[in-house]
Amino acid sequence: MELEEFAKLLLRVAWIAGILPILVASVLSSSSRFHQLLSSFANRGKTFSLFTSNKFTVPQRFFLHFYVLAVVWTTLLLLITWLYALGVESATIANHLTGGESHILSRRYIVWRTVFLLLLMEVQVWRRLYETVYVFNYSPTARMHIVGYFTGLFFYTAAPLSLCSRCAPDMVKFSFHGLAEFTGKGQYEVSFLKFDWSGFVNPLMKLGWFQWIGASIFIWGWIHQCRCHAILGSLRHKEHTNEYVVPHGDWFEIVSCPHYLAEIVIYGGLLITSGGSDLTIWLLFGFVVVNLVFAATETQRWYLRKFENYPRTRGAILPFVY
Ligand SMILES: NC(=O)c1ccc[n+]([C@@H]2O[C@H](COP(=O)([O-])OP(=O)(O)OC[C@H]3O[C@@H](n4cnc5c(N)ncnc54)[C@H](OP(=O)(O)O)[C@@H]3O)[C@@H](O)[C@H]2O)c1
Numbered sequence: 150m151e152l153e154e155f156a157k158l159l160l161r162v163a164w165i166a167g168i169l170p171i172l173v174a175s176v177l178s179s180s181s182r183f184h185q186l187l188s189s190f191a192n193r194g195k196t197f198s199l200f201t202s203n204k205f206t207v208p209q210r211f212f213l214h215f216y217v218l219a220v221v222w223t224t225l226l227l228l229i230t231w232l233y234a235l236g237v238e239s240a241t242i243a244n245h246l247t248g249g250e251s252h253i254l255s256r257r258y259i260v261w262r263t264v265f266l267l268l269l270m271e272v273q274v275w276r277r278l279y280e281t282v283y284v285f286n287y288s289p290t291a292r293m294h295i296v297g298y299f300t301g302l303f304f305y306t307a308a309p310l311s312l313c314s315r316c317a318p319d320m321v322k323f324s325f326h327g328l329a330e331f332t333g334k335g336q337y338e339v340s341f342l343k344f345d346w347s348g349f350v351n352p353l354m355k356l357g358w359f360q361w362i363g364a365s366i367f368i369w370g371w372i373h374q375c376r377c378h379a380i381l382g383s384l385r386h387k388e389h390t391n392e393y394v395v396p397h398g399d400w401f402e403i404v405s406c407p408h409y410l411a412e413i414v415i416y417g418g419l420l421i422t423s424g425g426s427d428l429t430i431w432l433l434f435g436f437v438v439v440n441l442v443f444a445a446t447e448t449q450r451w452y453l454r455k456f457e458n459y460p461r462t463r464g465a466i467l468p469f470v471y
Pocket of ligand 1: 193196209285304382384385395409
């Protein structure tokens with residue numbers, strides 16, 4: 150097995166290793182020891198305060214680390230993919246002039262689709278970074294388990310990588326080749342920098358209808374998550390207190406965790422944008438779903454326990470279903 154294939158397999162195994170324990174804990178009773186262990190790893194902030202010991206925990210405001218990592222890593226991958234896409238573009242034009250080759254055309258489509266996916270991810274992680282700094286006001290006592298912290302760091306390393314895993318091996322070769330060329334010849338002689346930069350966005354406009362449907366779903370989830378986060382943030386800013394209250398407005402009228410629901414919609418949008426033919430992206434989506442459904446179940450239980458007058462018609466995360 151080649152190194153690239155092995156790396157891809159490793160990524161898939163990692164997603165499955167993340168999904169399985171959460172699935173098992175979800176089907177077990179909440180009083181089972183395994184469920185409680187998983188809850189202590191996954192809970193944060195208000196739901197974490199159910200647990201008394203602060204051993205092996207970090208402040209919940211360390212969420213900031215996830216988004217700093219996500220922004221740096223996604224931007225780097227986006228830049229490499231975009232440069233690689235430009236390389237494929239010029240190869241396509243050269244082949245077209247000399248008769249053309251269909252596999253280069255399909256490669257070109259996959260690469261530009263990957264650029265588009267990473268662009269959407271970039272839009273998401275920048276907003277999350279902004280919200281973590283300016284919108285949320287994590288209470289000083291809010292904590293999360295160290296396992297949850299490392300899971301978050303893993304997630305924001307593996308998620309952008311999964312989105313580009315189909316062209317990652319070629320991108321790596323391209324980067325090393327480009328770097329060698331750059332150090333050997335200097336920037337004015339390097340072939341990958343000699344592009345018609347004016348036309349470098351045009352191929353993005355030729356993506357298929359799957360990409361535009363996926364992007365629309367992504368934007369729909371993105372807007373609602375932005376609104377729901379603003380509502381959560383305003384509760385803290387308005388009240389100037391660390392007390393929790395029942396949130397109202399937007400999707401909060403139908404579910405207790407609309408920001409988690411919106412996250413699922415966002416990653417569903419990315420899955421559709423990818424065309425749905427890559428198992429790694431399906432596994433990434435699967436992890437987001439099981440992880441957030443589990444977290445929403447814990448949050449719903451917390452709300453029902455904490456507020457006697459909590460609206461009983463509100464589901465945990467899936468409107469009218471769950
Ligand atoms: N892709 C993934 O797998 C994944 C995993 C985790 C999170 N996320 C995303 O990250 C975002 C944030 O997640 P999170 O778990 O940090 O959200 P959260 O626990 O709901 O907390 C968000 C902020 O709102 C405050 N808050 C929550 N409920 C409140 C209430 N009833 N009254 C007053 N303040 C309240 C929290 O305060 P406290 O700090 O005091 O609790 C915190 O400052 C979500 O949109 C989620 O989708 C994604």
